[in-house]
Amino acid sequence: MKLVPDFDGVPGFVPRGYGLPALLDSCGYLVVPVFLYMLFKVSTNAWRSDATARTIGQRLLDIFAYFEDQNISFGSVTVSNLSEYRDFKLREGIDGKPCSEASVNLALNAFQTYWHWALKERLIVESAAVSIEDYYVRTTGLPAFAAMRLPTGEEIVEFSRCLRGPEQHIANKLSFSTGLRRAEIVSLPADILLPIDSMEQRRGAVLLRLDGYHAPTKGNRPRTVEVPRRLYGEMLNYKISDRRARRIERSGQESTLLVTKYGHPCRPDWLNDVFASASKLSGIDIHPHLNRHYYATRFLEHETPSRFKGNEYAALMELQRLLGHAHLQTTMGYTHVAVAEHDKKTHALTGYQQVIDEIIRNCGYA
Incomplete structure (x- = not known):
């Protein structure tokens, strides 16, 4: 799985030269729902720069690559899969170097936002008992409010x-x-x-x-x-x-x-x-x-x-x-x-x- 920036733009939506990320699976096929999501966010000015689009694309790439390695299909991701991804990244990370909790949580938040949009647009149908949207991204704890x-x-x-x-x-x-x-x-x-x-x-x-x-x-x-x-x-x-x-x-x-x-x-x-x-x-x-x-x-x-x-x-x-x-x-x-x-x-x-x-x-x- 890899991330390819498309600098040709999309007429009427994305200006030429804007590096809109396109996510490809291991067979070289475009992950269409993710591309549509990126296109929607850019065309509605939700992200003000291609740097932001690349960052979000990289987060989604990381989590989708994990699902692909685990043979988890796009439409069958569950809450337990997200917990497994989080534990794996905090334990193994990249090339044996554990990832920070903040970077892992950013990837999970990016995925949840994308999932919410995909459900709303009916690109996916959620069949799991617990919705991905209800997944709680754990942190080191709330601030010392008292x-x-x-x-x-x-x-x-x-x-x-x-x-x-x-x-x-x-x-x-x-x-x-x-x-x-x-x-x-x-x-x-x-x-x-x-x-x-x-x-x-x-x-x-x-x-x-x-x-x-x-x-x-x-x-x-x-x-x-x-x-x-x-x-x-x-x-x-x-x-x-x-x-x-x-x-x-x-x-x-x-x-x-x-x-x-x-x-x-x-x-x-x-x-x-x-x-x-x-x-x-x-x-x-x-x-x-x-x-x-x-x-x-x-x-x-x-x-x-x-x-x-x-x-x-x-x-x-x-x-x-x-x-x-x-x-x-x-x-x-x-x-x-x-x-x-x-x-x-x-x-x-x-x-x-x-x-x-x-x-x-x-x-x-x-």
């Missing part, structure tokens, strides 16, 4: 004073008020922001629907997030601002909501740099994923007694959908601070959106 200290609302406001420009402020507010991941924040398309009166709203928030492809999400799982009305208004104003228009004009292409000074989409590393710089200037250590924890724990604190009438399981299920977690167990890891800081003052609050709206109002932006 030892994590979340920022206070006052610290977030102080931290935001060290941010510059609406791009940085909007990204920060999205991280602590919606729970979006950093890659989801910078990939948020501008064209899904419609006039606020035409958007569905709930409890002081605007419901923003992410389809997983045009508006990328982890695992390409569609989901809806709750954006505070005040923040949504700021995002709409920025979308039509002269500042953004001038930046877009430099690149000549309309893309994501947040753009660099050259009009190109911001990258996740940009957001890391923004938070690192503001942390250094403010003396308050905050990073994008910590704000995601802030959103989750404060949501459970404020919404469990009001929106869900004290039903913690219902609150967890809703939080799982909002965060885009595949497993409820992952979401449960966010309950530690909510339980530890639970008191009567929490019950007196009328709702999370009102609390978050006050923080957003105080943050402002230049």
Whole structure:
């Protein structure tokens, strides 16, 4: 089995010179479903460069080569096969050198994403009792949640004073008020922001629907997030601002909501740099994923007694959908601070959106 880059492109889908990987089996035949998957991802701009396509192609090559060596046909892969692949790579690796857990998990995640797409497109029919989509990629363990200290609302406001420009402020507010991941924040398309009166709203928030492809999400799982009305208004104003228009004009292409000074989409590393710089200037250590924890724990604190009438399981299920977690167990890891800081003052609050709206109002932006 080998990976062959096709630099001729596909008319109407892939430009000439783009190294779209084509996966060939040991007989030299094209693995058609995988090629269609790669073509679909590239043509829908899910991957912004041929380097990303090659990386994903290499991950799929590795796992499919293992299945081929084990005489496991394409349509008969099971969850146990994935576990066997993982154990083999961690034990034997490549040429006797064990692979890192991170690299093996990346291959498994790439395969699961591909499998989900193939099922959706009916290129395969799953007959196993346990779906590949339900396979849980094991890691070395969850972070030490109990030892994590979340920022206070006052610290977030102080931290935001060290941010510059609406791009940085909007990204920060999205991280602590919606729970979006950093890659989801910078990939948020501008064209899904419609006039606020035409958007569905709930409890002081605007419901923003992410389809997983045009508006990328982890695992390409569609989901809806709750954006505070005040923040949504700021995002709409920025979308039509002269500042953004001038930046877009430099690149000549309309893309994501947040753009660099050259009009190109911001990258996740940009957001890391923004938070690192503001942390250094403010003396308050905050990073994008910590704000995601802030959103989750404060949501459970404020919404469990009001929106869900004290039903913690219902609150967890809703939080799982909002965060885009595949497993409820992952979401449960966010309950530690909510339980530890639970008191009567929490019950007196009328709702999370009102609390978050006050923080957003105080943050402002230049």
